[in-house]
Amino acid sequence: MKLTHSLAAKIAAIFLFILLAFFAIFCITSSLAMMDAGYYWSDSVQDPNQSDGLEISGSLPPFFPYRYTLPAIGGVSLMGCIILYLFLLCAAGHRAGREEAVYNIQDRIPFDLYVVATVIVMATLASAFPAWNMMDVRAEMLVQGLSSPEGAVILIYCCCITLAIVAFLSLSMTAATRIKTGTFWRNTVVYYVLRLCWRALCWMGRGARTLFRNMGLIWKAILIYSAYALILLLVGRETYFSAMATLWWIGINMTALLALCFFMIQLSRLQEGAKRLAAGELSYHVPTEHMFFALKQHGENLNSIGAGMTRAVEERIKSERLKTELITNVSHDIKTPLTSILNYVDLLKKEPQAGETAKEYIAVLDRQAHRLKKLTEDVLEASKAATGNIKVELAPTDAVELLRQCVAEYEGRFQQAGLATVVQAPEGKAAILADGRLLWRVFDNLLGNIAKYAQRGTRVYAAVAKDASDVVVTLKNISRDALNISEEELMERFVRGDSARSTEGSGLGLSIARSLVELQGGRFGIAIDCDLFKVELRFSAIEE
Amino acid sequence: MYNILICDDDRDIVAALKIYLTAEGYHTFEAYNGNDALGIIARETIHLVLLDVMMPGPDGLATTAALREKSNIPVILLTAKSEDTDKVLGLSIGADDYITKPFNPMEVLARVRSQLRRYTMLGGMHGMEKKPSIISIDGVEIDDEAKTVTVDGEPVNLTPIEYSILKLLMEHAGKVFSSARIYELVWKDPAWGAENTVAVHIRHIREKLEINPAEPRYLKVVWGQGYKFEKGCKGKQ
Numbered sequence: 118m119k120l121t122h123s124l125a126a127k128i129a130a131i132f133l134f135i136l137l138a139f140f141a142i143f144c145i146t147s148s149l150a151m152m153d154a155g156y157y158w159s160d161s162v163q164d165p166n167q168s169d170g171l172e173i174s175g176s177l178p179p180f181f182p183y184r185y186t187l188p189a190i191g192g193v194s195l196m197g198c199i200i201l202y203l204f205l206l207c208a209a210g211h212r213a214g215r216e217e218a219v220y221n222i223q224d225r226i227p228f229d230l231y232v233v234a235t236v237i238v239m240a241t242l243a244s245a246f247p248a249w250n251m252m253d254v255r256a257e258m259l260v261q262g263l264s265s266p267e268g269a270v271i272l273i274y275c276c277c278i279t280l281a282i283v284a285f286l287s288l289s290m291t292a293a294t295r296i297k298t299g300t301f302w303r304n305t306v307v308y309y310v311l312r313l314c315w316r317a318l319c320w321m322g323r324g325a326r327t328l329f330r331n332m333g334l335i336w337k338a339i340l341i342y343s344a345y346a347l348i349l350l351l352v353g354r355e356t357y358f359s360a361m362a363t364l365w366w367i368g369i370n371m372t373a374l375l376a377l378c379f380f381m382i383q384l385s386r387l388q389e390g391a392k393r394l395a396a397g398e399l400s401y402h403v404p405t406e407h408m409f410f411a412l413k414q415h416g417e418n419l420n421s422i423g424a425g426m427t428r429a430v431e432e433r434i435k436s437e438r439l440k441t442e443l444i445t446n447v448s449h450d451i452k453t454p455l456t457s458i459l460n461y462v463d464l465l466k467k468e469p470q471a472g473e474t475a476k477e478y479i480a481v482l483d484r485q486a487h488r489l490k491k492l493t494e495d496v497l498e499a500s501k502a503a504t505g506n507i508k509v510e511l512a513p514t515d516a517v518e519l520l521r522q523c524v525a526e527y528e529g530r531f532q533q534a535g536l537a538t539v540v541q542a543p544e545g546k547a548a549i550l551a552d553g554r555l556l557w558r559v560f561d562n563l564l565g566n567i568a569k570y571a572q573r574g575t576r577v578y579a580a581v582a583k584d585a586s587d588v589v590v591t592l593k594n595i596s597r598d599a600l601n602i603s604e605e606e607l608m609e610r611f612v613r614g615d616s617a618r619s620t621e622g623s624g625l626g627l628s629i630a631r632s633l634v635e636l637q638g639g640r641f642g643i644a645i646d647c648d649l650f651k652v653e654l655r656f657s658a659i660e661e
Numbered sequence: 662m663y664n665i666l667i668c669d670d671d672r673d674i675v676a677a678l679k680i681y682l683t684a685e686g687y688h689t690f691e692a693y694n695g696n697d698a699l700g701i702i703a704r705e706t707i708h709l710v711l712l713d714v715m716m717p718g719p720d721g722l723a724t725t726a727a728l729r730e731k732s733n734i735p736v737i738l739l740t741a742k743s744e745d746t747d748k749v750l751g752l753s754i755g756a757d758d759y760i761t762k763p764f765n766p767m768e769v770l771a772r773v774r775s776q777l778r779r780y781t782m783l784g785g786m787h788g789m790e791k792k793p794s795i796i797s798i799d800g801v802e803i804d805d806e807a808k809t810v811t812v813d814g815e816p817v818n819l820t821p822i823e824y825s826i827l828k829l830l831m832e833h834a835g836k837v838f839s840s841a842r843i844y845e846l847v848w849k850d851p852a853w854g855a856e857n858t859v860a861v862h863i864r865h866i867r868e869k870l871e872i873n874p875a876e877p878r879y880l881k882v883v884w885g886q887g888y889k890f891e892k893g894c895k896g897k898q
Contacts, residue, residue: 449715452741453671456763460677463766490763494743514885518839518856522882525860540857553884 121208122215130208134201134286137194139279144191146275151184202286210294218297223287227306228295235288242277334385338377346370383412390419399427437504444500448493455493458486495625498558502632509552509636513659516547516581516588523560524579527568535573536594541580547588549656551637559633562626563592563652572597572648583658590654600645607643663777664706666690668698668724669713669739678711681766682773695719699727707734709777711769714740714751722754729755735776739764771872775800778813796831798892801870801879803828812870812879822847823866826859830880830890839887863888 120126180187210218223231295301302308329337390403401423405416462483465471471479501507524538531538567577575595582589600607608627627643630652634641640655665687667678672693679689690705692698695718701707710728714721725736737758738751748759757779758772779800794805800813808824810817819827825847830838840859844852847859863882867874881891 449741452762453674457671457673457677459763460674460681460766464677464680515839516885518841518887519885521840521857522860522884525857525864526882528861528864549885551885553886557882557884 119211121204122211122213124213127205127208130201130205131286134198134205135279135283137197137201138282139275141191141194141198142278142282143271143275144187144194146271147180148184148188148191151180151187198282202289205286205290206293209290210297218294220294220298221291224291224294225304226291227304227309228292228301229305229307231288231291235284238284239281242281334388335378335381338381339374342370342374342377380412383408387412387416387419390416394419394423394426399423399430441500441504441506445497448497451489451493455486455490458482459490462486495629499625499629499632502629502636505636507555507633507636509555511550511552511637513548514551514553514556516549516590516656517542518546519553519556520560520579520581520590523557523564526561527564530564530568531577534568534571536567536571537576539576539578541578541582543581543583547581547583548659549588549639550659551639551656555633555637559630559654562630566626567592567594570597570650571595584655586658587655588658590656592652594650596648596650600648600650602645604643604645607645662686662688663708663781664688664690665773666692666698666701666705666707666710668692668695668710668716668721670694670716671713674713674739677766678769681770685770685773687773695721695724695727698724702728702732702734708780709734709773710736711773712736712738712756714738714742714747722751725751725755735780737769737772737776768873775813775872778815782814796828798831798834798890799879801831803831810870817869819866819869823862823869826862827866827870827880827890830888834890834892837883837887837889842887 210221210224212219226234292301295304329340332340386403386408390401393401403416403419405413405420408416462479465479466476466483520542521540524540528538571577571594578591578593580591580593582591608631631641634654638656642653642655644651644653665682667675667682667689668691669675669678670693675691675693679691682689690701690707692701694716698710698712702710712721712724716724719727721738721740725738728734728736735757736755737760738756739760739762740747740751741762743761751759757776760769760772796803796805801810802812803810803824805828810819810824810827826843829843829846838846840856840863841852843859843863844850844856863880864874867877867880870879871877879891881889883889
């Protein structure tokens with residue numbers, strides 16, 4: 118442990134300091150007194166023991182024999198005091214077990230108060246002992262010995278000076294602590310007062326700013342112009358205003374103010390128009406009838422921006438609609454020939470005289486025709502879901518019931534695929550605002566994927582959980598094939614987790630599911646952890 | 662021997678349907694537009710019409726509307742559109758059923774059979790007095806005394822649990838029951854996480870009752886709410 122961090126060392130140092138300070142002061146004072154009395158170099162004063170022709174006007178003080186050792190003791194004590202003082206400065210604020218300096222009780226007193234208090238203490242000590250001046254201590258006082266009233270005065274004097282020094286020491290120590298912690302200025306009354314003033318100023322500034330900001334453009338103009346006119350009036354009052362001139366002055370300024378207000382009204386209309394355009398209200402028409410010159414032109418430009426943007430948006434919506442219509446029509450047109458293909462393939466399957474090879478070929482035709490059918494349906498669905506071209510009827514829906522129903526629908530297919538299902542649901546209901554039919558289509562896609570791609574003999578976890586404000590539905594399964602593909606890629610259209618290994622599926626399932634969930638205001642996320650495939654649907658919970 | 666009119670502007674589809682229906686023992690007439698179809702219906706005795714919606718000339722919906730002015734023979738619409746609004750429009754104009762292309766021939770046959778039964782057999786049964794124990798909705802009939810269920814006259818085999826569930830839903834047709842509620846009412850036990858089995862039972866009932874269990878007509882799933890027996894699901898009753 119460092120010496121500066123030890124409490125015992127500090128206390129000992131303080132005691133020693135007081136003792137040494139007292140000694141030093143006493144010795145120095147006595148020496149000075151004796152020097153002043155001329156005991157050192159006056160020929161008339163000599164050692165009484167030597168009695169070598171000594172002429173003494175009075176009796177000698179008891180310290181006289183030590184008149185040469187006293188200053189030496191005083192000097193050494195002074196040196197000791199200075200060393201202890203430096204040590205205490207270093208030790209100030211440090212505590213055992215703490216690396217950095219910490220505040221003690223005395224350090225919590227505001228520093229300027231502390232300084233004032235110290236000065237008051239010193240002044241009180243000075244007034245308690247009028248003979249503050251060292252030169253007032255006379256050698257005669259010493260002669261009577263320390264137990265005499267005059268000697269006691271010297272002791273009291275020394276005590277007072279020591280007390281003053283101790284007060285100074287404590288001030289130095291607290292200053293040292295404050296400087297070490299780097300908060301010297303923080304803990305002062307002046308700082309507090311200044312900070313309070315600064316805060317009040319800031320608050321007033323903010324208030325004025327808010328007031329000014331919320332003021333209408335016209336009021337701002339009036340305020341600023343009035344301030345300007347007031348300054349002009351104050352500055353120019355004595356120099357050139359006669360009564361007539363004052364009237365003129367007021368008239369001119371009133372006209373200018375009116376013109377300014379008129380201008381500001383038009384500007385605020387333009388501002389309003391621009392704000393509405395920015396907010397997407399493209400049909401807003403800026404009234405330009407009573408505007409003039411540049412302002413009118415600006416207003417008309419704003420109006421034509423609105424018109425242009427409306428046209429652009431309309432065109433975009435139209436092209437979007439055309440795209441959806443095209444996909445819808447093509448899908449419907451494909452369905453008619455597809456019906457024939459499926460039916461005739463089915464009839465071919467039943468032809469008795471077909472050979473083995475022919476039967477294989479027919480099986481391929483059958484499989485591919487069904488795939489084409491699924492693909493057509495998925496493309497139609499994906500296009501509608503992505504463009505939001507689906508009627509969404511949101512109603513309070515119980516996620517727990519829904520999940521149970523969906524899992525029950527897939528029970529048979531899961532059994533065929535060798536999958537066991539585990540449904541984890543909370544007690545009671547988990548109400549969300551959703552369209553049950555669309556949500557079934559989401560789960561149809563997701564559970565269909567699981568039936569297609571999950572590893573045989575594993576479990577499928579379907580869970581509903583209530584979050585802080587959300588209802589979270591998660592589906593987890595182990596993928597049969599390694600999923601060396603990122604989540605983002607997997608959600609792209611026409612991407613399948615198994616690359617080209619399976620011919621089943623269109624790769625649109627996840628994309629459709631996501632679009633449908635987002636249409637209902639939910640969030641859709643998937644996560645892949647090695648072979649674990651996890652889908653998470655998040656909806657805001659509602660009270661029922 | 663029933664006469665069925667097939668009307669579609671795609672000759673291949675008409676030919677394929679003709680093969681299937683003839684194989685089932687029906688006699689078929691073919692038409693390739695709406696006007697021809699109406700002409701044949703006027704001339705011949707037709708028991709059922711399979712009608713394509715999107716045709717040149719008067720389309721399937723117009724033809725159905727024209728047909729309904731004179732006759733109430735069953736009409737099954739065939740169409741490439743699968744939007745719900747189209748189905749509702751078709752059914753409300755007077756069609757009895759609706760099949761979307763590309764269709765499964767087996768499903769077409771099943772629906773044809775069902776509609777013919779309803780038209781020929783059940784139509785004549787309207788005069789019959791009904792036993793109070795019988796609940797009959799849209800061709801589905803359960804007899805609580807005999808514990809039998811028939812769909813358009815065809816008997817259906819249900820397990821006792823399935824029967825109880827169906828009875829509950831038919832007694833309160835149109836009302837939605839959550840799986841927990843069904844469990845409590847049928848098993849007469851509080852449902853403590855046992856509701857999962859209800860959904861599975863209902864799927865089994867649907868597989869037995871419906872022609873296409875993925876698109877049920879009677880036992881409907883109300884997603885996220887429960888199950889109900891649809892009342893008045895067909896265009897006319």
